Amino acid sequence: MTMQQLDTITAQLTAALPGVVEETADFRGERTILVESENLLQTMGVLKNDLQFNFLSDIVADDYLNDYPRFYVSYHLYSIPNKVRLRVRVPVEDPDEGPPTLAPLWHIATWLEMEVFDLFGIRFADNNGLRRLFLPQDWQGYPLRKDYPLGYEEVQFSFNYKEIDAKKPYAKD
Numbered sequence: 001m002t003m004q005q006l007d008t009i010t011a012q013l014t015a016a017l018p019g020v021v022e023e024t025a026d027f028r029g030e031r032t033i034l035v036e037s038e039n040l041l042q043t044m045g046v047l048k049n050d051l052q053f054n055f056l057s058d059i060v061a062d063d064y065l066n067d068y069p070r071f072y073v074s075y076h077l078y079s080i081p082n083k084v085r086l087r088v089r090v091p092v093e094d095p096d097e098g099p100p101t102l103a104p105l106w107h108i109a110t111w112l113e114m115e116v117f118d119l120f121g122i123r124f125a126d127n128n129g130l131r132r133l134f135l136p137q138d139w140q141g142y143p144l145r146k147d148y149p150l151g152y153e154e155v156q157f158s159f160n161y162k163e164i165d166a167k168k169p170y171a172k173d
Contacts, residue, residue, distance in 0.1 A: 005084055006031040009051055016046045032074075032087040037099040040090050044075070048105050053077040053086060056102065059112035061092075061120045065146040069093040071122060075102070092122055101127035119144040 102109035
């Protein structure tokens with residue numbers, strides 16, 4: 001993939017949806033496009049149907065604890081015919097009012113959004129299937145958030161074996 005291809009794709013997207021692309025960033029040959037949440041479904045529809053980004057490979061989130069907005073959701077797209085990768089990022093101010101679901105465009109989005117919900121707590125509008133995917137249903141909190149409390153268990157070595165072993169819960173006879 002060349003930067004010229006990415007420039008062409010960005011120009012075509014901007015022509016199809018004027019004013020939707022907030023900013024672009026390039027890093028190591030990959031293009032990231034920032035769009036607002038209310039424009040996401042329309043942007044992704046153009047990328048899939050008109051620009052041949054037919055594969056949604058992943059949905060991930062970033063937590064910037066002390067910044068505003070705190071969360072960003074990134075969608076990783078791939079155009080199989082053109083062999084081009086593209087990342088679309090959406091800022092999320094409130095995790096309870098996240099971006100719209102992409103399930104109408106890609107069925108796999110339901111599962112990828114469920115993963116983001118399970119680990120970050122970001123809800124996707126109109127995705128009624130959000131539930132815990134990896135963690136038990138009664139789990140409290142979202143472990144990939146930066147404010148999630150970290151657990152700690154001291155590592156057992158030969159010099160502290162008795163001290164650590166005394167703290168371990170063993171089954172009672």
